[in-house]
Amino acid sequence: MEPVKRVAGRMAPLDLADVDTDQIIPKQFLKRIERTGYGPFLFYDWRARGDFVLDRPEYAGAPVLVAGANFGCGSSREHAPWALRDFGFRAIIAPSFADIFRANCYKTGLLAVTLPDSQVRHLIDLVSEDPTAEVIVDLEARQVRGDGFSYRFEIDAFARECLLGGLDEIALVERHHKDIAAYEKRRAEWLPAVK
């Protein structure tokens, strides 16, 4: 994975709570066997209805999505962050994220940043009024900065390290092969195994 240190640029507002992964990438697009190619199908049904906020020209190409609480709830499909990334987003700011979705974002190199309601509200108001407003989502400094404001965010220390270093998590776990082998030896003999 490429290291992710900061994302800078314009924002796109999605002022909705409980945006589920079925909306982000509907099921008919989960039949692909690749990790890429999902961008055109992002929010497919909402975009098909017309006048969807992300299709407005002033938000085209914005790398930062600002959304409502519990973003990414529902299905565990990693296709959701793949689609957001394919579409061009590199960071998502919301008051809260569903757990599996947030984990999937980190694995995909997508910065999922939690800020309090009031600060997310400010960003949504800001970008709704001035679509050219830019922010810097700075993972090293743990800050979201813009013209006249700087918001600090918390993020799991290990996830941050993996993102900053672009670390291969499988390789990190593989380093502990002795611990894993030792654990395997002490597992109860009644546990099921399928040969």
Added chain:
Amino acid sequence: MPNQAKTLAQKLWNAHVVRTAEGEPDLLFVDLHLVHEVTSPQAFEGLRLAGRKVRRPDLSVATMDHNVPTRGGVRAADDLSRKQMEVLAENCRREGIPLHQIGSRRQGIVHVIGPELGLTQPGMLIVCGDSHTSTHGAFGALAFGIGTSEVELVLATQCLPQKRQGDRAVNVEGELPLGVTAKDIVLGLIGRTGTSAGQGHLVEYRGPTIRGLSMEGRMTICNMSIEWGAKAGMVAPDDTTFSYVEGKPHAPKGAAWEKALEYWRSLASDQDAKFDGVIELDASKLEPHVTWGTTPAQVVPVTGRVPSPRSETDERALRYMDLLPGTALADIAIDRVFIGSCTNARLEDLRAAAGVIQGRRVHPKVRAMVVPGSTSVKRAAEEEGLDLVFKAAGFEWRNAGCSMCLGMNPDILAPGERCASTSNRNFEGRQGSGGRTHLMSPPMAAAAAITGHLVDVRELL
């Protein structure tokens, strides 16, 4: 150091720690990795590209469920679906992972076949690239859904780094009234908590009402833990659990059974274990529940009315569902009925629905289908003659799969169609673009099929 009282979740967690280090997530060992066709192809490809092998194919089991067609005689609905299933079969063959593919005797929804095969046992850590993996928590296991990158990680290492979670309890007391089911407990709970209160928490469902539930009922409740945001849901194992597991194909036998049982009996929260929060629920006051909106938390008793919107989310849901506040739930006509999904397609669910349907006919304006959770459930139901009850009433009797719970196969709603569904999600378009879903229990869905509108099943009992 005093001997600290522990919750069930903490005991399960601690038992799976391979390695712990300051500033890092715990490395946990996975006892069982369930695999299906939709969230695994990219993971297998990642392994192959990196030159890695599956570390423990013997602790992995695959099935085809999400996109399988449920009409007999068809192997795949379309080329992409066929390809996805072929890729799974090829990956399993290459890596030596047992696969229950379409057409085989044990094929079914991944969360239905794990318990049926006796692969799901108390004390285990179980993961799957599917958010409803929490179902297996009903056995006193730690079970949660993961994404595809994590699937790849587990395939490669059989481990998963995980940050410690908080502990919650839901304590349910009181006798379930007639016509009220486990589904109504969990829908009533989510109606109270909202869609995200469980985030970052492992939840233990406990109390006399939970103890009194069958394994099927417990699975229904644990299944929907994710719908209020919980990382996992679980129930401490007891004699109900043990007698369910005993004799299943992969259950321990003889001396191993006795040893396992001794350990399993220790899997309960200690008397003075501390939870971060306890939610109290009185089951005796519950009524059958039905969702009116587009999240499972937008739910009311069937005797109620569509509520006035309290947020923009509510307004959006009302528009999508084409409902007006104040409408009596019982005045809402339906077009389709779906009895199925990993939430409610086990034998007990089908029996409960058939009990309502027996001797009645599906309303002429309604198209109704039953999709058993697994091929084994289907077979068992047919041995009891349940298929005849459903078919005589006008239900379609299908093959096992996820089917219209998520509509990846041809079983979908047409735009504008309204469905009484025993599944777990009423999100916009979940059962088909433009389709409208009302979640409820199997008896409630059966009753709706007969009357042609949402209805209190107690009127038919």
